Structures are given as C-alpha cells and as structure tokens.
Amino acid sequence: MSILSILYPSLNAKLEGMYAKRISKQGLEELLKQNSTKQVVALLKSLSPVFQDLEDNPRRIKIKIFLERNLIDDIQKIARLLNHRDKQVFWDFISIYEIRCIKSAFRKLSSENKINEESNDIVNWTKQLFKNLQGIEQVENQEDFLNIVKKTKYQKLLGKMIPNKISIFEVENKLDKFYFEQIMEVAKNYNSALKDMIGRKIDLNNVIWIYREKENYDFAKEKIKQTLIDVHYRLKKSELEKLMNCDTQSEMCDILQTTYYAKQIDFREMEKLESNIDQYLYRIYQKHFRGNIFDIGVVYAYLNMVELENNDIMNIVEGIRYDLAKDEIRQRLSR
Secondary structure (H helix, E strand, O other): OOHHHHHOOOHHHHHHHHHHOOOOHHHHHHHHOOOOHHHHHHHHHHHOHHHOOOOOOOOHHHHHHHHHHHHHHHHHHHHOOOOHHHHHHHHHHHHHHHHHHHHHHHHHHHOOOOOOOHHHHHHHHHHHOOHHHOOHHHOOOHHHHHHHHOOOOOHHHHHHHHHHOOOHHHHHHHHHHHHHHHHHHHHHOOOHHHHHHHHHHHHHHHHHHHHHHHHHHOOOHHHHHHHOOOOOOOOOHHHHHHHHHOOOHHHHHHHHOOOHHHHOOOOOOHHHHHHHHHHHHHHHHHHHHHHOOOOOHHHHHHHHHHHHHHHHHHHHHHHHHOOOOHHHHHHOOOO
C-alpha cells in the first residue's frame, strides 16, 4: 500500500465529491441549446449553486470571478488534506494563479486605461490565498509594484526586467517560462505520472507559442527561441527547430504530423490547433484523475480539468452572446 493511501484515505473521495458537483458534459450540451445570454445564465443557476447571484447579462470577467471563487474554495479544501511535503508541491501547482495576479496587475500598470475590471478578480485570489500580494491591483507606479512582488519568489526575475521598460508580452512570457520550468523540476523529483502531465503540457504550450508568434507577431526564429520553455519531453528539440524555421501553416502542419503527438491530435487544420490541443490535454488529465487514486498527480489533474471546464462555460456564454453557430462553439470546447 502506498504512503498516500495511508495518509490520505479521504483525498480521492473528496476530489470525486467536488467533481460530482461540477457541470457535466450533458449540462454543457444543454447550455449550448440556449439562444440568449439570459437563458444561459438561468440554466447555469439551475445546474450549479455557484451561479445563484450572477446577474442576467454578465460580462465574461464576472463569470470568471464566480468560477474562480469556487476554485479557490476547492483549493482550500484540498490543502487541508495534504501533508507538509505534498502541500508544498500543491502550492507550486497553484502558483500559476499567483503569476496571473501579477500579470494582470502589470497589464493595468502599463496601460493608459487605469480602470480595470480584473481588479476584483485579483482581489479574489489575494484575499484568500496570496496575501503577500494584497494591494497589487491598486499600484500606480513601478516602485510600488516591485515593493509588493519583492515578497515573492519572482522578485529577482521581475527586478531585472521592469526597470528596463520591458514589454508586457516579455514580462508575461518570462513569468510563464519560470512557472513551467520550475514545476517540471518538481515533477522530475516526484513521480512519473506528474512528470508526464506537465511534460505534455509544456511540449504543446511551446507548439502553441510558436504558432501564435508566427501568426500574430511575425517574430524571427531567434526571438521565438527566447520565448520557449526550455524543456523537451515527447517533442524533440530538433522538431521545435523545424517548427521555428517553417514559413507557412502548411509546413508547420507537415512537421507536426511527424511528431509523437500526431497519433493523438489532429494537426491538419491549424485554425483548430489550440482547441484540439485542449481536448487532448483534457483526456490526459481525465485519465490520470481516474487512474492515480493515491497520488498527488490526481490533484494536478483535477486542477487542470477544472481550468479547461471553466473555459468551456465561458466560451459557451460568449459564443451565444455573439450569436456564433452552435457547431463553432462546440469545436472550441475541451469536452
């Protein structure tokens, strides 16, 4: 019997119980049948108590805040079930949300428009979990910003960049790279299941980043190379080099079709790249969630499933708001 099965006999039962309260795939299909935002919100309220106080025609950020309040509640429940060693790994997992708070605050600071709806979203997290960041949503200059982040493990990274007037993109990219590289180091020293989930996520993040940077920013190869996570799992370094060198979507598609992931992900339509990757990762997380009953990896799988499912809910609401075809909305979902 594993140590976790002795220490945490209720961990899996607690996760299963929390997951049972979430909106099911059938519930998503019911949401898709609605024809207005008001109808979607009414159905959301009937499907989950999380949305009871949601207004009839909410902005995307408002829906996100309600979903994240529920996630924060889950995080607090999970933390109470973990021993010291696993709790530290767990905090490494959820530091991605700490980073998002920092990124949101930096975007606000760097924007000419100081009115930012994301402030309430940041407060959600800093009030409950990341108390060392309290007040970051209110900062109005770089000195105050750096005074708050000096309380975090990102102090050295941000302290070097921000005084040099680095762009928002570069700050966010450096923080994301920091997260994935450090979480992979944690996984390497923990177990193969955790390493597998994180390794696949990193591989496919690098693919998406290359695609976005070529399509949206027209970055040169060397610039793209600087932005990638310096970890190679199932995707070879040579394959990433080829992707960075390609000039067209067709070339990128051909290269991806020769990789390990070609058997699991349809790369033939590059405009569906991100949604196809999300669907694949959801299946990976679901497999680990159901299979690694007494393993900290089940917690990582749960958190990532929740993240993708929350995105599905927001995509349905926004798709119906903007009168997108039902099939188009469905293609964007991870389930």
